[in-house]
Amino acid sequence: QESQASGLPQYIKIVEVGPRDGLQNEKVIVPTDTKIELINRLSQTGLPAIEVTSFVSSKWVPQMADHKEVMRGIERHPGVRYPVLTPNLQGFHSAIAAGATEVSVFGAASESFSKMNINCSIEESIEKFEEVAKSARNVNIPVRGYVSCALGCPYEGNITPAKVAEVSKRLYGMGCYEISLGDTIGVGTPGSMKRMLEAVMKEIPLSALAVHCHDTYGQALANILTAIQMGVAVVDSSVAGLGGCPYAKGATGNVATEDVIYMLNGLGINTGVNLYAVMEAGNFICTALNKKTNSKVAQASFNTGTI
Amino acid sequence: QVSAAAATFPQRVKVVEVGPRDGLQNEKSVVPTAVKVALIEMLAAAGLPVVEATSFVSPRWVPQMADHAEVMQGITKLPGVSYPVLTPNLKGFQAAMAAGAKEVSIFGAASELFTKKNINCSIEESLERFSEVMSAARAASVPVRGYVSCVLGCPYEGKISPAKVAEVSKKMYSMGCYEISLGDTIGVGTPGSMKEMLTAVMREVPVGALAVHCHDTYGQALANVLVALQMGVSVVDASVAGLGGCPYAQGASGNVATEDLVYMLHGLGIHTGVDLQKLMDAGTFICNALNRRTNSKVAQAACRL
Numbered sequence: 001q002e003s004q005a006s007g008l009p010q011y012i013k014i015v016e017v018g019p020r021d022g023l024q025n026e027k028v029i030v031p032t033d034t035k036i037e038l039i040n041r042l043s044q045t046g047l048p049a050i051e052v053t054s055f056v057s058s059k060w061v062p063q064m065a066d067h068k069e070v071m072r073g074i075e076r077h078p079g080v081r082y083p084v085l086t087p088n089l090q091g092f093h094s095a096i097a098a099g100a101t102e103v104s105v106f107g108a109a110s111e112s113f114s115k116m117n118i119n120c121s122i123e124e125s126i127e128k129f130e131e132v133a134k135s136a137r138n139v140n141i142p143v144r145g146y147v148s149c150a151l152g153c154p155y156e157g158n159i160t161p162a163k164v165a166e167v168s169k170r171l172y173g174m175g176c177y178e179i180s181l182g183d184t185i186g187v188g189t190p191g192s193m194k195r196m197l198e199a200v201m202k203e204i205p206l207s208a209l210a211v212h213c214h215d216t217y218g219q220a221l222a223n224i225l226t227a228i229q230m231g232v233a234v235v236d237s238s239v240a241g242l243g244g245c246p247y248a249k250g251a252t253g254n255v256a257t258e259d260v261i262y263m264l265n266g267l268g269i270n271t272g273v274n275l276y277a278v279m280e281a282g283n284f285i286c287t288a289l290n291k292k293t294n295s296k297v298a299q300a301s302f303n304t305g306t307i
Numbered sequence: 308q309v310s311a312a313a314a315t316f317p318q319r320v321k322v323v324e325v326g327p328r329d330g331l332q333n334e335k336s337v338v339p340t341a342v343k344v345a346l347i348e349m350l351a352a353a354g355l356p357v358v359e360a361t362s363f364v365s366p367r368w369v370p371q372m373a374d375h376a377e378v379m380q381g382i383t384k385l386p387g388v389s390y391p392v393l394t395p396n397l398k399g400f401q402a403a404m405a406a407g408a409k410e411v412s413i414f415g416a417a418s419e420l421f422t423k424k425n426i427n428c429s430i431e432e433s434l435e436r437f438s439e440v441m442s443a444a445r446a447a448s449v450p451v452r453g454y455v456s457c458v459l460g461c462p463y464e465g466k467i468s469p470a471k472v473a474e475v476s477k478k479m480y481s482m483g484c485y486e487i488s489l490g491d492t493i494g495v496g497t498p499g500s501m502k503e504m505l506t507a508v509m510r511e512v513p514v515g516a517l518a519v520h521c522h523d524t525y526g527q528a529l530a531n532v533l534v535a536l537q538m539g540v541s542v543v544d545a546s547v548a549g550l551g552g553c554p555y556a557q558g559a560s561g562n563v564a565t566e567d568l569v570y571m572l573h574g575l576g577i578h579t580g581v582d583l584q585k586l587m588d589a590g591t592f593i594c595n596a597l598n599r600r601t602n603s604k605v606a607q608a609a610c611r612l
Contacts, residue, residue, distance in 0.1 A: 217570050219571055
């Protein structure tokens with residue numbers, strides 16, 4: 001087995017964040033039906049986890065205002081998980097009422113980012129998440145924890161690996177089954193990825209780690225490769241590379257799921273995902289958004305007429 | 308088994324800038340001589356040690372490079388910077404010498420079908436043609452760089468065996484090329500196929516004489532470069548602003564952007580001698596001249612750390 005001989009994981013779980021993280025950072029507000037259609041198409045590709053929506057106040061995130069309708073409207077495929085964001089207890093209750101069976105909370109490794117984003121310190125945010133985690137535990141709902149700014153912050157600049165490890169440990173300690181480490185502004189490179197993961201791996205088991213790389217500086221696949229060389233086996237990505245960078249006007253954000261899968265397929269790593277099906281879902285949403293795909297694989301494939 | 312993640316990287320990487328030749332050659336708009344000259348000078352001023360200046364090929368085939376003599380004679384050359392030019396045959400070589408070139412490049416391929424479609428002969432025949440250039444270059448003490456195309460896949464043949472790449476590389480190295488640049492011409496390679504190919508080639512050619520020339524058509528370039536670096540390769544080709552589309556996939560990207568490569572290398576603490584800001588300025592300049600947007604993500608990103 002090629003991947004085995006290379007020391008890489010044999011299987012990598014892809015967490016598709018396009019419908020939430022992707023659409024949240026797209027300017028055009030997408031109709032509920034389109035969101036549902038996108039998620040339904042993604043459900044048929046083999047993706048094991050699809051982040052559906054965010055139970056956050058529509059005042060802050062208008063794109064996610066239809067969270068209840070989307071949650072209730074999607075077809076749930078057996079074996080596919082449909083996590084939703086729940087920034088606080090209120091959002092959590094709303095999510096459960098709408099039928100959510102998994103939730104996510106978002107921490108940050110930067111005080112400034114935490115303050116600017118959710119108007120409270122890291123410690124205060126952790127306290128809020130603990131409330132969510134506690135309620136979730138009571139009803140057997142798994143919680144995924146995200147750590148933003150793992151490789152750099154738009155306000156603070158450099159972020160120490162120790163800080164990332166500390167916040168990750170808090171989230172894991174409160175019961176998050178998985179910690180997704182986010183290079184929020186895409187400034188990381190393989191060296192900083194390696195150093196950060198080494199620090200976090202001292203506190204969190206490898207099997208509970210995921211990487212969420214942004215491609216703002218074109219570094220995402222190189223960073224993901226570094227992470228999987230270190231044994232990380234969960235990778236977040238966004239169909240068609242949906243979602244720009246809110247901190248760099250016109251720049252790209254999420255790495256494209258198609259491009260990640262292309263790389264993993266080439267490495268002989270199993271993902272369970274049908275690349276063509278993802279490209280078609282990407283084509284669908286780009287047409288709906290009236291925009292070009294950010295996926296290079298999609299650009300190359302649709303233009304030659306061959307795949 | 309030592310994990311690739313524990314592998315060390317080279318301390319220094321030589322970045323070979325191919326924008327003015329490979330890049331512009333694959334851009335639709337024909338660019339005035341003065342713009343080409345300015346671009347080359349800006350790139351050299353940015354600290355790039357090698358800037359591929361032009362191609363001494365018939366203007367009938369490559370109109371963009373019709374002004375090769377003027378470009379070569381027009382640039383003010385910085386000491387310590389090489390300005391190699393393509394010379395597909397003896398005639399081109401002689402014209403290059405007359406125009407003041409001090410280094411030349413020849414292009415082979417690891418695919419018979421690609422060679423036939425591109426230059427209408429077999430790989431063996433193409434190498435025979437090059438031997439004329441090699442002899443003339445040796446007589447004039449001019450170094451020759453060899454390129455091997457289709458090392459990770461061919462638009463016509465599909466899969467290319469690593470053994471074939473090693474065979475062609477070995478021949479070109481034995482003929483006297485001081486460096487062999489291995490090109491993923493259609494960008495289909497992934498870190499696994501890159502590793503496999505390099506393992507085969509490194510049995511025949513010393514790693515110090517190897518370079519990689521990755522295309523980003525499928526977004527794999529930097530991941531492929533990373534693996535090459537992990538295996539000891541320390542010469543990487545790139546094109547400012549990611550100039551140069553893919554002639555085999557309409558609208559798709561081609562060369563990897565020098566800015567994005569340098570960003571990664573600097574992040575890894577690898578010395579390149581390149582000033583990223585000046586490089587980005589050169590990219591802005593040529594994109595304005597071509598009236599197109601950059602393909603470099605680093606250039607697109609507005610936020611600075």
